Amino acid sequence: MTRKFEYAPAPESRSVVDIASSYGLFIGGEFVDPSGGKSFKTINPATEEQLADVAEADAADVDKAVRAARRAYERTWSRLSGAERGKYLFRIARLLQERAREFAVLETLDNGKPIKESRDVDIPTAAAHFFYHAGWADKLEYAGLGPSPRALGVVGQVIPWNFPLLMLAWKIAPALATGNTVVLKPAETTPLTALLFADVCQQADLPAGVVNIVTGAGATGQALVEHPDVDKIAFTGSTDVGKSIARTVAGTRKRLTLELGGKAANIIFDDAPVDQAVEGIVNGIFFNQGQVCCAGSRLLVQESVAEDVIHRLQRRLGTLRVGDPMDKNTDVGAINSAAQLARITALTAAGEAEGATRWSPPCELPEHGFWFPPTVFTGVAQTHRIAQEEIFGPVLSVLTFRTPDEAVAKANNTPYGLSAGIWSEKGSRILAMADRLRAGVVWANTFNRFDPTSPFGGYKESGYGREGGRHGLAAYLDTEGTH
Amino acid sequence: MSRLEVRKTYKLYIGGAFPRSESGRSYEVMSSGRAPKFLANAAQGSRKDIRDAVVAARSAVKGWSGATAMGRGQVLYRVGEILEGRREQFVAEVASSEGLTRPQAAKVVDAAIDRWVWYAGWPDKLAQVLGNLNPVAGPYFDISAPEPTGVVGILAPQESSLLGLVSVIAPAIVSGNTVVVVASEDRPLPAISLAEVLATSDVPGGVVNIVTGRTAEVAPWLAAHRDVNAIDLAGATAVPWGELEAAAADTVKRVVRPAGTGTDAVEPDWFATPDLSRTRAFLETKTVWHPKGQ
Numbered sequence: 001m002t003r004k005f006e007y008a009p010a011p012e013s014r015s016v017v018d019i020a021s022s023y024g025l026f027i028g029g030e031f032v033d034p035s036g037g038k039s040f041k042t043i044n045p046a047t048e049e050q051l052a053d054v055a056e057a058d059a060a061d062v063d064k065a066v067r068a069a070r071r072a073y074e075r076t077w078s079r080l081s082g083a084e085r086g087k088y089l090f091r092i093a094r095l096l097q098e099r100a101r102e103f104a105v106l107e108t109l110d111n112g113k114p115i116k117e118s119r120d121v122d123i124p125t126a127a128a129h130f131f132y133h134a135g136w137a138d139k140l141e142y143a144g145l146g147p148s149p150r151a152l153g154v155v156g157q158v159i160p161w162n163f164p165l166l167m168l169a170w171k172i173a174p175a176l177a178t179g180n181t182v183v184l185k186p187a188e189t190t191p192l193t194a195l196l197f198a199d200v201c202q203q204a205d206l207p208a209g210v211v212n213i214v215t216g217a218g219a220t221g222q223a224l225v226e227h228p229d230v231d232k233i234a235f236t237g238s239t240d241v242g243k244s245i246a247r248t249v250a251g252t253r254k255r256l257t258l259e260l261g262g263k264a265a266n267i268i269f270d271d272a273p274v275d276q277a278v279e280g281i282v283n284g285i286f287f288n289q290g291q292v293c294c295a296g297s298r299l300l301v302q303e304s305v306a307e308d309v310i311h312r313l314q315r316r317l318g319t320l321r322v323g324d325p326m327d328k329n330t331d332v333g334a335i336n337s338a339a340q341l342a343r344i345t346a347l348t349a350a351g352e353a354e355g356a357t358r359w360s361p362p363c364e365l366p367e368h369g370f371w372f373p374p375t376v377f378t379g380v381a382q383t384h385r386i387a388q389e390e391i392f393g394p395v396l397s398v399l400t401f402r403t404p405d406e407a408v409a410k411a412n413n414t415p416y417g418l419s420a421g422i423w424s425e426k427g428s429r430i431l432a433m434a435d436r437l438r439a440g441v442v443w444a445n446t447f448n449r450f451d452p453t454s455p456f457g458g459y460k461e462s463g464y465g466r467e468g469g470r471h472g473l474a475a476y477l478d479t480e481g482t483h
Numbered sequence: 484m485s486r487l488e489v490r491k492t493y494k495l496y497i498g499g500a501f502p503r504s505e506s507g508r509s510y511e512v513m514s515s516g517r518a519p520k521f522l523a524n525a526a527q528g529s530r531k532d533i534r535d536a537v538v539a540a541r542s543a544v545k546g547w548s549g550a551t552a553m554g555r556g557q558v559l560y561r562v563g564e565i566l567e568g569r570r571e572q573f574v575a576e577v578a579s580s581e582g583l584t585r586p587q588a589a590k591v592v593d594a595a596i597d598r599w600v601w602y603a604g605w606p607d608k609l610a611q612v613l614g615n616l617n618p619v620a621g622p623y624f625d626i627s628a629p630e631p632t633g634v635v636g637i638l639a640p641q642e643s644s645l646l647g648l649v650s651v652i653a654p655a656i657v658s659g660n661t662v663v664v665v666a667s668e669d670r671p672l673p674a675i676s677l678a679e680v681l682a683t684s685d686v687p688g689g690v691v692n693i694v695t696g697r698t699a700e701v702a703p704w705l706a707a708h709r710d711v712n713a714i715d716l717a718g719a720t721a722v723p724w725g726e727l728e729a730a731a732a733d734t735v736k737r738v739v740r741p742a743g744t745g746t747d748a749v750e751p752d753w754f755a756t757p758d759l760s761r762t763r764a765f766l767e768t769k770t771v772w773h774p775k776g777q
Contacts, residue, residue, distance in 0.1 A: 464737050
């Protein structure tokens, strides 16, 4: 057994961020009280400590936000040159970089993810997303989307809680670069970095109404999706909600892009670099506590090396540090909410009930907050719920295969098609496998890589439309000419 | 003495064969224009015919999407060649189906032939035009390329029985998708004659499947079918297209709405040179990350 080194606690200071006791809605460039006067609490999932009271937007507030966005689109934003629009986005990118530590600490407090992830992945990638899209604003005619791509108008965006600021950046940066104005609803459990982003918009002197942020739960999102003056809906979240949004939008002329769930296969061939693959498996399913739509939640390992890979994986999991997300040495933080913890608990119980073998490394979980240990299921059949349903937690289901054909068949045997991983030292095998996997993103000898230039999005029931890269611009542009 | 013509029996086109509807039903097809006359009895396809057609389409995906891009281009060009050879037949059929004069119908047929030629040039350019290398900030070769979405359901335009039909089939199959087409309800005959062209043009059986019948009856089954990846509602002009789009939501289908504004659905001008919007609608983008190292 590899020994886990004992480290002294290395907590990040939270003094860098000021959290207000209550927040209003960000509409028309300023914070306003919700018309119904309702609010909800957001908590630190690692401690259950209450962080702030956040306004709950109702249909009237959403209407107000959409009007502000429409006004900003007609009077200001659509009249600006692409170059000037781009300069605002460059400003925002710089402001995010300048205030990176503040955002990282706030993200970890509100979401429960380890500070090293919010500091090294979420915030820098969010800033990079704005920087990348800033440069597109005056170059859209070079994007290969037809000779005269046009903005759509007002865009409604609904984002999840797993990467709160990063998902905001994935939504807002391309929408603004292509000339649209935005009403964004953050997830109800993680509204704080979006509200801090409103402050960044003010610092950037972004014209009032170009970005509006309405906090709330499902009803707020539904009001936004149903609003008749919204030209486009962009949604990231569960497949069930995505389908219901698609039904709501059906029969209107609203455009829609969906980034939904996944059940990615991470495929390990017998010629894979094993230690590297084990790191990739760990990153694939335990990054962000497995609360990642593209998580490598199904490990497909070639039968001849299965025992060795699982042994090494278990040894590696014994060294993972689970606990205080604010500690710089923490690998696995808190589950985002009690509801999510309940879902993970229910699905893992189903895994056991259906006959799979459950294993977790010995680890002490904090007394307060929402915690789930890294968990591996072996002896999993394709029909088991833990092999079919998205768990969205630190739970890996292990299946085996003998031939590449069998690996492809099993990998594709799900209604999802978001991502996949392939581990092999043989380049020709990687490329042939990549061709046959029905997934929008395929990582070879790596996993969970994201870049603003690289399109992300799914096949099948994982959604449609892409985010990032040249392809992501199409989601926010009217490029249609004839038929 | 004039000779009595030998009439054609119009059937369905599924998996490269021409079966009758499993339901045994048919319906009367009349000519358009001031004095409608009887043209033929078309097969009235059923839910089961749609499902058979989807099975045929699914089984053809692997071969067609796995063919070389250049090969698909040659097959599409071949369709144009064979259609050209049957030009006179189609002029007569389009004239009676759409109530056009012969010169008007000839224009339609010529445009339909040229449309195949336009698309024949596309398969081996799509990946170059729609794909690219992504300059990610790290040691990775990162490439995005288009892939066909799979099986596409198509409600063919109701008015434009040949040019409109070709204009919705070609952009789906050009990239390797296979299709299940519900032909124009009142003008289905050119679609079945086109099937005869496809059957003799090296288009593998199952790549294009054509069902004639009542749009309102069969379209909901196609829209809700779990093994259909996308649906083109071009021909949903007399049925509530919003309901079909909603039925497609349960399987997260890619949907092409009919032209028009609001709930109104109209047919576009099929004579206009197409752009890539229909082709794109039935493509997925796959991004592959591969590390660079020693």
